[in-house]
Amino acid sequence: TDEYFEKILALKENFERSKFDAEKFREREVLLGWDPSEFEKLTEGIEKLHPYDDLWELVYKFSNEERRWMRGPLFSIEPESVDQTANTMAKRAVKLQALFESSNLPTPANVAKKVKKDLDQFKQHLPLVHALCNPGLRQRHWDEISEAVGFAMERDQAFTLSRVIDMDVETHMEELQAISDSAAREFGLETTLDSMMEQWEPVNFDLKQWKDTGTYIVQASTVDEMQGLMDDHIIKSQTMKGSPYAKPFIDKILEMEAWLLNTQEIMDMWMKVQSVWLYLEPIFGSEDIVMQMPTEATLFKKVDGTWRQTMQTALECMKAMAVTKSEGLLDQLKECNESLETVQKGLNDYLETKRLAFPRFFFLSNDNLLEILSETKDPTRVNPHMKKAFEGIQSLEFQPDGKIYAMVSSEKEKVSVTTPVDPAKARGSVELWLVEVEQVMLDTIRHVVLQSHEDYTGRKFTDWLKQWPGQVVIAIFGLFWTTDVSAALRNEGNLGIQRYCDKLENMLSDIIDLVRSDIPPLVRCTLEALIVVFVHNKDTVMELVRDGIEREDDFDWLVQMRYYIEENPDKPEQQDLFVRITNSFLGYAYEYIGNSSRLVVTPLTDRCYRTCCGALHLLYGAAPEGPAGTGKTE
Structure with missing residues (x-):
């Protein structure tokens, strides 16, 4: 094979040299004004050599590959690559055989036929290669293989394919195939589990500083990313847990599933606490609200301290897997959520009391009402919300002494009240002086109506x-x-x-x-x-x-x-x-x-x-x- 291959290479080299010389001759002929020669024999020789070149290149490649496959270290072979290479060479051999037979060249056709036959013979050993060179085989599988073949087998460089064939390992092919298939499926589960861990590795808690509170909140992007991974991985872990091939690493799967479910519960509770904390934090940042709701304010202060500590831990740790594995995190968040629910209930009861005292507060949202109640020292803060409580009053006119002397409509019509209202007398109870405003409004309009009636005829x-x-x-x-x-x-x-x-x-x-x-x-x-x-x-x-x-x-x-x-x-x-x-x-x-x-x-x-x-x-x-x-x- 080597001799013929070298001859082919020598011929190719001669033809290349001749092509170069022919090109030189053409250039000189053109300079002399002659028609350039075609060199038909040279072209014909190159074309005739081409199939022989393909044939002996195939023979040479197969000879080398077969030597490597049969006599090289067995466990360095990649089964998929061998399978693909053998099939490709077999197809080339069939094409070359057909080409030579159609050209009535029996000798090279027989060479191609011989290569095809040798390839078919080698391909009979491919199932054994696939079974023994499976990347999923672990020590437990080698123990089973050793028991099946009757002697110790392991990933040793001393083993070659020809040696294994000589040792009649192929006679146990059915058992080897079953062990290898099981190893492949287990390897698939193991790879999926490792991939899940790798996907969580780069996930960090993306935190954002919240206004001037000195603490942080979790960004929505982090929640979306984690939720997407959790939904996908929970389904995968539950599917793997039910697989008959999961036994070797069932503990890892159960641990992963438990962590995912716990993390999902943690994130749900975290977002719930964050949402309520964001709502209540500015409310209890007001001294007026704290004074009016001391019990709820104390409870919120405790939750606020826990929240700040939790966010500081998340900021220092950053990694999602590490943060969610913090000891007692879920219990802390649950306790915070229960406390915040108590605070919210107290807040709603407080707002209900204010609304019952001044029913027009029912026209205002909780946020608007809280804005009024959180600034009881400044009665003018009520003005932006007057239109919601009184259809015709855009604002109240306050004099420097703090008293209300007139009502102003959206059209800037001003009606002076019959009796000035002094909010200071209510001692911060907005609902009390607004009730007085309501009564003064009714008295004023009645008074103006009757005065206008008397003035009409005059x-x-x-x-x-x-x-x-x-x-x-x-x-x-x-x-x-x-x-x-x-x-x-x-x-x-x-x-x-x-x-x-x-x-x-x-x-x-x-x-x-x-x-x-x-x-x-x-x-x-x-x-x-x-x-x-x-x-x-x-x-x-x-x-x-x-x-x-x-x-x-x-x-x-x-x-x-x-x-x-x-x-x-x-x-x-x-x-x-x-x-x-x-x-x-x-x-x-x-x-x-x-x-x-x-x-x-x-x-x-x-x-x-x-x-x-x-x-x-x-x-x-x-x-x-x-x-x-x-x-x-x-």
Whole structure:
């Protein structure tokens, strides 16, 4: 083989030299202007040599490989590589045999055939190679193999494949195959277990310093990374535990599974404690809250100390596996969670007490309410939340002496209160002075309504409406409209309301002239809302005229919304504003609603007024319901 291979190499070298010389000749022929020669014989010789080159290269390679496989150290052989190389050479031998036979060259064809035959003969030993060179074989497997073959076998460099064949080891192939398959499966489980450990090795606790608290919190990225690994590895460990090949390292698998389940519980509890701690930490950072909730504050302080110690340990250790294996960590977190639940319950009970004392606090979220309660020394901190508790009050006006002297709406309309409110008297109890604000608001609006009623007859209508809050203007206009229509019907019947209709036309002209003039923004807001109500009331009177209404107790008049100042049945000798519609009788609530705009009043609006007022009169509730665009808002 070596002789033929060297001859082939010599021929290839000669051909290469000839190709070089031929190229030189072509260059000279071109310089002389001749047509370059083709050298057909040279090309033909190279092409004919090519299959022989492939053949003897294959023979040479197989000879060397077979020597290494059969006589070299058995356990340095890689079965997969041998299998692939042998199959590749066998395919080349078959192709070369077919090529030479088609060219009617029996001698080289027989050489290729011989290589194929030798390869087939060697491949019969491949199962033995796979069985003995399995990387998963451990000492326990070699003990089983030794028992099966009847003599001691181990990973010794003295063993060669030819020696093993001569020792008739192949006669025990079935037993060897079973041992090797078992070792391969065990090796797969062992590799998976090692891979799981390696994947956890680089996982660190990624901590972030939390504001100016001097401690840390766990980043969400760490939780996501750990949760993904835990979900995957718990399934893998439980699958491995149920495998029939897990016995050799069942202790490791059980230990890994227990750690994963414990870590999952630790992280769930850690995130729960962190979430509540983040919520409560700024709350109990307020001296006012600490003073009002001393028991819960003491308990939270204890939890806070444990939390800071835990985070410091995590910061120093960093490695996720090391941190989660800390002694007593889960018990600490569970204890913290129980304490925080107690603190939260106490906090919720505390907030409930405040809400029951001042029910409008139910309109505020816990965070908003806590913000108010944590700054009891500064009553002005309530202002950003006033709109949530009082529909019409944007803020309260505090004077330098700390007292409240006025209510301010979103439209910047200011209404001075009848009695100044002094929050300092409540000694930090926000709910107490807010209850006082609520009562003062009702008293103030009632007082302004009654004052405006007295002032109405003493001024020109357009002058009068400039002097009073928008809400009061609309209420008192409704009162005098009711009074005038009732008087007209009572005194002159239909003719009387015809004359009153003309009066309304003149008043509307005055309002239009006022709108066209240069007036303050607040007066313009009042007029915009008043015009909507005024036009509706004028249209109502015109409709009564058209329908020929003559009497004050006619149904068409009774179904309109009418305002009266009468003696309050619940407070004898006190005059109050009331609303009547059909047989419903409701007291004016005196809730300040600011100088808000009004939507156009439609017949559907009137029907809603009647229905809602009737329901409230009967101590029921009412809420418009229906498809979109049908007038619920109006």
